[in-house]
Amino acid sequence: MRNVTDLLAANLHDVFGNRDAAARRAAIDRLYTEDVVFTDPEGTTTGRDAIADKADALLANAPADFAFTEDGRRYAGPDTGALAWAFGPAGAPAVRGIDVITVRDGRIAAIVTMFTA
Numbered sequence: 183m184r185n186v187t188d189l190l191a192a193n194l195h196d197v198f199g200n201r202d203a204a205a206r207r208a209a210i211d212r213l214y215t216e217d218v219v220f221t222d223p224e225g226t227t228t229g230r231d232a233i234a235d236k237a238d239a240l241l242a243n244a245p246a247d248f249a250f251t252e253d254g255r256r257y258a259g260p261d262t263g264a265l266a267w268a269f270g271p272a273g274a275p276a277v278r279g280i281d282v283i284t285v286r287d288g289r290i291a292a293i294v295t296m297f298t299a
Contacts, residue, residue, distance in 0.1 A: 186283070190256050190263045198236075215290065218291055221292075222296075223296075247272070261285045261286070262282065263283050278297070279295055279297040280296050
């Protein structure tokens with residue numbers, strides 16, 4: 183079973199920060215439940231394919247020098263966790279946010295992404 187803090191990091195780095203489509207898809211299949219629910223300001227989607235589409239679109243539209251970095255400590259309980267992040271060029275993030283995950287059976291079952299105001 184993967185722990186919550188490891189899943190927080192993998193969600194950020196292995197999926198949303200990974201520009202290699204094949205490696206990203208392998209991580210999606212490994213990290214998320216089949217019925218994962220993803221919620222962000224654009225709405226709610228369900229399933230691994232939806233996560234793949236979100237990550238694909240995000241990275242396809244981001245400049246090559248944009249990368250995700252952890253923007254603080256990882257917070258974790260038995261089946262939930264939160265991780266603040268920044269996205270943009272090194273030292274000059276264009277956006278900041280936080281991911282809150284819910285874990286079921288060692289995989290991410292839900293993600294809520296919020297952006298800073």
